[in-house]
Amino acid sequence: MMLIALKDWPVAITALPSACEQPETALRGLLAHQLGLHTNEILSWRITQKSIDARRKGHPLLIYSVEAEVGAEPKNGGWQPVVPPPPAPNWEVPLELPARRTAPLHPVVVGTGPAGLCAAWVLARQGLRPLVLDCGGPGEERERDIAAFFQTRQLNPASNYLFGEGGAGTYSDGKLYTRIRDVRARAVLELFAAAGAPEEILYLKRPHIGSDILPCMVGNIRRRIETLGGVFRWHAEVTDIAVENQVCQGVVLRSGERIAAPAVIMGFGHSARPLLNNLRRAGVAHELKGFQTGCRIEHPQVLIDRNQYGLTARPACLGAAEYNLVSRVAADGGVPGVSTFCMCPGGEIVPATAVPGRLSTNGMSRYRRDGEFADSCLIMTWGPEAFANPEEAFALLDDLEARAFQAGGGDYTAPAQDAAAFLRGELRLSERGGSYRLGMKAARLDEMLPPAMTTALQTALRQFDRQCRGFVAEGRLVGVETHVSSPVRFLRSGGGLGSSLPGLYIVGEGAGYAGGIISAAVDGWRAAEAYLGV
Numbered sequence: 443m444m445l446i447a448l449k450d451w452p453v454a455i456t457a458l459p460s461a462c463e464q465p466e467t468a469l470r471g472l473l474a475h476q477l478g479l480h481t482n483e484i485l486s487w488r489i490t491q492k493s494i495d496a497r498r499k500g501h502p503l504l505i506y507s508v509e510a511e512v513g514a515e516p517k518n519g520g521w522q523p524v525v526p527p528p529p530a531p532n533w534e535v536p537l538e539l540p541a542r543r544t545a546p547l548h549p550v551v552v553g554t555g556p557a558g559l560c561a562a563w564v565l566a567r568q569g570l571r572p573l574v575l576d577c578g579g580p581g582e583e584r585e586r587d588i589a590a591f592f593q594t595r596q597l598n599p600a601s602n603y604l605f606g607e608g609g610a611g612t613y614s615d616g617k618l619y620t621r622i623r624d625v626r627a628r629a630v631l632e633l634f635a636a637a638g639a640p641e642e643i644l645y646l647k648r649p650h651i652g653s654d655i656l657p658c659m660v661g662n663i664r665r666r667i668e669t670l671g672g673v674f675r676w677h678a679e680v681t682d683i684a685v686e687n688q689v690c691q692g693v694v695l696r697s698g699e700r701i702a703a704p705a706v707i708m709g710f711g712h713s714a715r716p717l718l719n720n721l722r723r724a725g726v727a728h729e730l731k732g733f734q735t736g737c738r739i740e741h742p743q744v745l746i747d748r749n750q751y752g753l754t755a756r757p758a759c760l761g762a763a764e765y766n767l768v769s770r771v772a773a774d775g776g777v778p779g780v781s782t783f784c785m786c787p788g789g790e791i792v793p794a795t796a797v798p799g800r801l802s803t804n805g806m807s808r809y810r811r812d813g814e815f816a817d818s819c820l821i822m823t824w825g826p827e828a829f830a831n832p833e834e835a836f837a838l839l840d841d842l843e844a845r846a847f848q849a850g851g852g853d854y855t856a857p858a859q860d861a862a863a864f865l866r867g868e869l870r871l872s873e874r875g876g877s878y879r880l881g882m883k884a885a886r887l888d889e890m891l892p893p894a895m896t897t898a899l900q901t902a903l904r905q906f907d908r909q910c911r912g913f914v915a916e917g918r919l920v921g922v923e924t925h926v927s928s929p930v931r932f933l934r935s936g937g938g939l940g941s942s943l944p945g946l947y948i949v950g951e952g953a954g955y956a957g958g959i960i961s962a963a964v965d966g967w968r969a970a971e972a973y974l975g976v
């Protein structure tokens with residue numbers, strides 16, 4: 443018996459049974475054939491990576507890397523022997539750090555988004571029993587609040603698509619790929635899989651979870667932290683920090699209650715603008731940084747499938763197609779570049795807003811990504827030099843959200859415009875439905891957005907239309923997107939993870955160090971480790 447690896451093995455979809463949604467069921471036989479073995483000589487096998495190569499239109503390939511235990515030496519080439527990996531860490535077992543564990547006070551974690559939750563997880567595993575505070579409620583309650591919002595159009599500022607258990611990513615596409623290179627990214631995926639995310643996130647090149655699985659996964663992580671002695675307090679909005687002798691000694695809640703703590707790890711996300719501004723006023727060192735604003739664009743998913751796969755009908759084994767488009771900055775620097783961001787195949791546009799009277803959109807999808815529409819955000823970056831101070835940057839975001847709310851009619855209906863009309867400067871919204879459940883109203887987005895943004899988006903749309911046929915003719919721009927990233931970054935002291943105030947760690951997107959679920963989770967994880975000194 444030997445353990446072998448086969449890397450980047452292309453499998454033509456025509457080699458798979460038609461209507462086969464789970465091509466892996468046919469893989470053992472194909473693998474045996476590839477290696478020149480009998481099927482019963484493949485003793486066990488697992489996929490270590492899977493991706494789709496759709497560069498040759500009309501002939502998409504599934505690309506697998508696999509490891510297999512084989513009963514005989516393979517006759518065909520392309521494989522390599524493998525040294526068995528060390529056993530995976532056992533996430534159930536707390537790693538105790540006795541000195542910290544016996545401390546009379548428990549560290550406080552603010553926020554249950556990926557950053558806060560992973561920080562709490564690391565602390566709990568070390569036996570520290572963190573106190574986790576969140577302004578929103580637990581998952582089931584959050585779900586009810588969101589359902590009530592759709593019925594009444596009355597927004598609960600503490601419980602919505604941005605706030606509540608699991609943070610901003612709980613109702614999302616749950617994309618888990620990241621550009622950061624940190625071994626903890628793998629540990630986060632393992633934690634998610636152990637808590638109920640599909641196992642395939644451990645090997646897919648572009649894994650995602652989906653909003654039908656995410657809330658349950660987040661709840662399972664919370665229950666594990668509770669089992670290890672962590673405590674969660676809901677409806678606990680933190681408004682400030684308690685500072686004594688120039689050290690952060692705890693937090694202050696909206697109710698006036700002060701909670702003392704030996705350390706505070708804040709993962710409040712970039713939508714918690716009042717708290718973020720209070721920290722700035724308290725003198726926590728920060729700087730202005732670049733940030734993005736954008737506009738969602740929605741298409742029929744079949745259009746994206748046709749363009750990406752080059753097939754008239756998408757085979758079940760491929761899943762809804764994604765895209766990633768980038769327009770370059772004009773040579774004279776006059777027109778900013780635009781890229782597509784947070785693409786949600788088979789997804790739904792949602793009102794991701796936490797302030798009544800403001801509107802910002804975002805996208806989410808379910809695990810199967812089987813919705814009729816595909817959406818993504820066309821984003822443009824504002825450099826820090828465009829603003830004199832953070833107040834000006836936040837004023838731009840506030841203004842855009844207020845305009846979008848008004849343009850939609852003041853009841854969270856989203857303002858929308860056909861992409862072709864956006865290019866021509868016309869008020870037009872075709873009648874072909876859309877995924878945004880609160881409805882869309884025709885609006886002149888080209889006039890509503892800042893001129894620089896309109897020009898950038900128009901230039902990009904013309905280019906994207908050449909790369910993806912029908913991108914303009916069948917595209918519709920929806921609302922405005924302002925919760926892409928924060929204009930503020932809290933500085934870290936001495937190259938470490940702590941803020942300029944001893945005892946205070948600010949992590950994740952709200953700190954300006956993360957841009958997505960995995961990078962936020964890793965940042966929270968690292969801060970907890972830094973506090974523990976591991």
Ligand SMILES: Cc1cc2nc3c(=O)[nH]c(=O)nc-3n(C[C@H](O)[C@H](O)[C@H](O)COP(=O)(O)OP(=O)(O)OC[C@H]3O[C@@H](n4cnc5c(N)ncnc54)[C@H](O)[C@@H]3O)c2cc1C
Pocket residue numbers: 552553554555556557558575576577578603604605606607608609610611612613614615616617618619678679680681709710711712713714717784792794804805806925949950951952956957958959960962963
């Ligand atoms: C609809 C949507 C879809 C997205 N899709 C994806 C995706 O597919 N993939 C991806 O990588 N990223 C996605 N993102 C971005 C991703 O969700 C964020 O990058 C990530 O959640 C940031 O994590 P965080 O922990 O820093 O903050 P958040 O997730 O924003 O969590 C902040 C937490 O702090 C709590 N909080 C806020 N203020 C206070 C306060 N004053 N007191 C107490 N608690 C407070 C909130 O309730 C929340 O639980 C999406 C975002 C949205 C809104």
